[in-house]
Amino acid sequence: MRRLVFCALLALLAATACRPSRAIHPPTPGAPEITLATTTSLENSGLLAALLPDFEAETGIRVHVIAVGTGQALRLGQDGNADVLFVHDPAQEEAFMQAGHGARREAVMYSDFLLVGPAEDPAGVRGLSSAAQALAQIAEKRAPFISRGDASGTHAKELALWQAAGITPSGDWYLSAGQGMGAVLTIANEKKAYTLTDRATYLARRAQGLELVPLVEGDPALFNPYSVIAVNPAKGAHIRADLANRFIEWLISPATQEKIGRFGVQEFGQGVFTPAHKP
Amino acid sequence: MSISKGEHGTVRESLIQALHLILKADPALAEIVALTFRVSGIALLISAAVGIPLGAALGLRRFAGRRLLVSLLYTGMGFPPVVIGLIVYLLLSHNGPLGQWEAPFIPRLFTPSAMILAQTIISLPLVAGFTMAAVMGVDPLLRQQVLALGATQGQAVKAILSEARTGVIIALIAGFGSIISEVGAVMLVGGNIEHRTRVLTTAIVLETSKGNFELAMALGIILLGLSFLVNVALVYLQGRAIRE
Helix, strand or coil, X not given: CHHHHHHHHHHHHHHHHHCCCCCCCCCCCCCCEEEEEEEHHHHHHCHHHHHHHHHHHHHCCEEEEEEECHHHHHHHHHCCCCCEEEECCHHHHHHHHHCCCEEEEEEEEEEEEEEEECXXXXXXXXXXXXXXXXXXXXXXXXXXXXXXXXXXXXXXXXXXXXXXXXXXXXXXXXXXXCCCHHHHHHHHHXXXXXXXXXXXXXXXXXXXXXXXXXXXXXXXXHEEEEEEEEECHHHCCCCCHHHHHHHHHHHCXXXXXXXXXXXXXXXXXXXXXXXXXXX | CCCCCCCCCCHHHHHHHHHHHHHCCCHHHHHHHHHHHHHHHXXXXXXXXXXXXXXXXXXXXXXXXXXXXXXHHHHHHCCCHHHHHHHHHXXXXXXXXXXXXXXXXXXXXXXHHHHHHHHHHHHHHHHXXXXXXXXXXXXXXXXXXXXXXXXXXXXXXXXXXXXXXXXXXXXXXXXXXXXXXXXXXXXXXXXXXXXXXXXXXXXXXHHHHCCCHHHXXXXXXXXXXXXXXXXXXXXXXXXXXXXX
């Protein structure tokens, strides 16, 4: 009997180990595939799920998505562990290109950041036109603020705004969460705190019952440009520069750009991204 | 993720959703569960194949450097999995010491093989450490008796392991528990790629970050249930071992 249970366990293991699952096993060598390192905001907003199946159907190229912060995505590119990057931190991207890690960089679209917080708005920042001024007021009132603290594009934008406000945020009101946008919105919601968020993630989470409200928006400083970068093929023969280029061409083609502009209209009543290459 | 999600609600809702996912044999879920068991199962097999002999040797033999090796083993038993993930990432990275060879037997980053490597390193010290403790708990006279009866050294070790099998099974349970529930390392070296390297724990992190708490909880309940079933089977083996 003991032997039987042992054999059953072993058989189960063997069955899962040897299951000829197309989906899980790495595709046969030579089958076209690229690794796309991108930000959690694009994965969580659902944009990639809306776009990528079309690309895979049109070109037969499989895209493996690794959704991390912009900082980690750029590092994956720098290490030669991804073929193409889809990120949003212009300063880090320029440094990346200047260091020779990238072969080609194209603007894809814009989104914008929102300063969100509890409806009671204890720091009284609602409707301010300057995000930096709003942050200065939050710091002055020592109202709770949750920072991403993860070197993501959103975190970089937040730090730039603090710098513009001439403040180094510190104190028990300023919490660095070190997590993704979704998790930070959850924390801010629970703690009735302010935070900086991208519009896409915020709209998706609001549809699920998030109570935070947008307080400051429309400031040009809250501009959030997304770029696509082909990793420099000099990093090794494994970098699929040709496929990365096809992906970039497809992403900035009029048809895809139009689709990006339409994304979110049906679900949230407003577009989330503005195409950078107007058709 | 394409796992179908239900309405918002409470832990009860999560339980209902978990049952729902299981009963309709959600294909996305089946794929994730199969990969979870494949990765952790193979890692545990390798850990057992290396760790049980290693633990037995450390428990039975006295040799130079044994104390150092045991100290290293104990440290490994409490090492943060995410640091092991980081080490495996740096090793396998295309500009890393192993990754730049591009030899076929070296796992590539963001594949199940890379995840198996990381989980093997996590579970090996646990399997070896607990096996060593179990073997050391066996009456030392047993070995002398078996040898006196004319057994070879190999047969004696086999007899001791057989005597210590309750502890050896605990070693396997501890090793399995440490990797089936681990998330930091597999997230880093696997990348949580849909249809390729997404396992239960990374799917839970993803759904949590998306705010789908009920779906995340449902996946957690499924992980708990599957882990429970495996442990029931192992404890059953242990029970038989005690009775015999």
